[in-house]
Amino acid sequence: MNERTAPVKEGEQYEVHIDSVGGKGDGIARVKGFVLFVPNTKENDFVMVKVTKVLEKVGFAEVVKQLEKKDRPAPRQKRFETVSKESLERVPEKPMYDENIEDTDDFGEDLDEE
Structure with missing residues (x-):
């Protein structure tokens, strides 16, 4: 079992x-991702x-x-x-390719045939 x-x-x-306030008015905080309800607090x-x-x-x-x-x-630093x-x-x-490269039609012709 997990x-x-x-x-x-x-x-x-x-x-x-x-971080926020729950439906019953308690503040919501997190410790290592674990939720804690804290009464008598407000957001921030x-x-x-x-x-x-x-x-x-x-x-x-x-x-x-x-x-x-x-x-x-x-405060935490934003990641994004x-x-x-x-x-x-x-x-x-930016161009998607280097303009200094010569385009040729002999692709693969220099390979040895078996």
Whole structure:
């Protein structure tokens, strides 16, 4: 069977970013991809949390400390850049082949026949 253990344990503390808010109003944070529900938070909060309960696929945590701007972890760097249609139109086209190569019709004629 495919058994996975949660990457967090009850009692552990983490600095997290609240990514979104769930249907019941709890903040949603992720630690190593594992979802933690954090009550009394809002989207884009940075908080220190203590894990209170761990289930198979999700966990629950409580706020220990509201982090100030200077205490916040560095933002993640984007892996991909957003490109607009207009910026692509300004890029000069490169030829698909080298113009200095002579095109010949004798392809394969220099191979030895067996």
